[in-house]
Amino acid sequence: MEPVRHGDHTAVDVVVVGAGVTGLYQLYRAREAGFSATLLEAGDGVGGTWYWNRYPGARFDSESYTYGYLFSPELFEEWEWREHFAEQPETEGYLNHVVDRFDLRRHVRFGCRVTSAVYDDETGTWTVVVDDGSALRARFVVAATGVLSVPCFPDVPGREAFEGESYHTGLWPATPVELAGKRVAVVGTGSSGVQVIPTIADAVSSLTVYQRTANWCTPLNNAPITPEEQRALRAGFESMRETLNTSPHGFLHEPHDRATFDDSAEERSAFFEKMWNSPGFSKLTSNYTDLLFDEAANAEWCDFVAGKIRGIVDDPETAEKLIPKNHRFGEHRPPFVTGYFETYNKPNVSLVDLTQAPMVRITARGIETADGERELDVIIWATGFDFGTGALMRMGIQGRDGLLLTDHWANGPKTLLGVQTTRFPNLFFPGGPHAAAGNNPRYNGDQVDFVTDLIVYARDHGHSTIEAEPAAEDDWTGMIDRGAQRSPSFGESSYYFGANIPGKPRKYLLNSAGRPKLHAMVAEEKASHYKSFIFF
Ligand code: NA7
Secondary structure, eight states, rough: OOSSSOOOTTTEEEEEEEESSSHHHHHHHHHHOOOEEEOOSSSSSSSSSHHOOOOOOBBOOOHHHHOOOSSSSHHHHHHOOOSSSSSHHHHHHHHHHHHHHOOOOOGGSSSEEEEEEEEETTTTEEEEETTTSEEEEEEEEEEOOOSSSBBBOOOTTTTOOSSEEEEGGGGGSOOOOOTTTTTTEEEEEHHHHHHHHHHHHHTEEEEEEEEEOOOOOOOOOOOOOOHHHHHHHHHHHHHHHHHHHOOOOOOOOOOOOGGGSSOOHHHHHHOOOOHHHHHHTTTHSSSSSTTTOHHHHHHHHHHHHHHHHHHSSSHHHHHHHSSSSOOOOTTTTOEEEEEHHHHHSSSSSEEEETTTOOOOEEOSSSEETEEEEEEEEEEEOOOBTTTTTTHHTTTOOOEEGGGGGHTTTTSSOOOTTTTTTTTTTEOTTTSSSSSSSSSSHHHHHHHHHHHHHHHHHHTTOOOEEEEEEEHHHHHHHHHHHHHHHHHHTTOSSSSGGGSTTTTTOOOOOSEEEEEEOOOOHHHHHHHTSSSEEEEE
């Protein structure tokens, strides 16, 4: 492969965008493969999601050791996670440790947001411009910009008029935020909102939760990792890595082997109790096999969870509001909680059901809903993200013949293996749309490995340009779209389909084909010398 431009310090083989879990791994792999690489990061530190989402209570809901990197046994050996589900500061610390441990920091430019990335047909290179006006040329661009990186604020009139403090969970400041003794509102009850709420409830003078949609929250069941467990984790690293590398969703949880109505009502109730007390995502991955495929089965589990909510929340009216009525378990991303429902028993906590009293406007003093104005000192917007495509669509990406990615994907993303799209040669986006549907770093790591192998293959075979083959892209995208329709539990009402963003095309944004299929196709691509890609 020809170097991009001799003697040009602004030219590299690979530009990686985003210093999150995926981007850092891509930087590591590209450098280890002998490419020159620069990583551009909008934030002032590493972490991506774990840099920006530093709100009180932010933590993993995948087990820490299954979320971290597995490429280095030494790294695994020397880093000791404190809890099964680590809090944000620990994760940010881990990612900083990784960057220093592998000497990656000197390849990272912080505080630069990419404003455009334009492909030049003649040279087969990309020009990447950042917001300070400087530009980099690169043969390959890997946009590791994540799926949850563009925070959304609701379109409520007057948001700017509020004279108190306001914060978005996904843009939480690194400087301390003092909430003690203040009248605080949390808007939104997705995974972020339900982590903030119990964490701040005791410190604030009043906490008002604005809920539009109740979610099927179940206990995270977190715990410190005991010294014995630490030893077992270390001793079992290779077998754990093997399990995670082959697991359908990137978790260690064992799938169940029975369907809901194989069991008697009594057995079912005992099993659900076991599920309720099990860690994190196992309620989804180790539950009855028909949970997501049979409405009656799903309803059994939902009834059980509703019973738990009624049992925890003292006020029956509040309990009813906290029980989802418009979607089944798994249809939205299920949040995992610690002491969430219990929080509503505190005298300083109240719930506003926006389905009964919609938000009218934000005033200088607080939030006005149809039933009146509540005065506030702080509003916390836990209102989610432009999921999947948000960051890529805002990066000013232009492919062949000046084609804008925003036009190319006007009706939703089209991808091949969730890593590339036609007419955008040498641009890859592991960890983006169609990437994952489970424990993200495991899927995203598979994709980074694939991208790295692909660009190494091109270099070794004297090719300078790699482009997804259109028919192969159609096949993969068709499979993703069809797969998303297969399960009756997955309606189109969640951000998985872009439903939280007005005007966004309703297209499935996760990888419905599953990780085993991704693995099979990756193996097929390698064996066939990447038959689904066109090389120049
Ligand atoms: P989510 O899961 O998208 O949740 C956003 C929440 O904000 C959800 O409860 C929304 O209600 C609510 N929301 C959004 N817009 C409004 C308006 N206009 N008014 C009131 N409430 C609103 O984002 P999170 O940050 O909690 O979690 C994102 C991911 O982080 C999560 O999936 C995990 O992977 C970790 P809605 O359901 O739209 O009615």
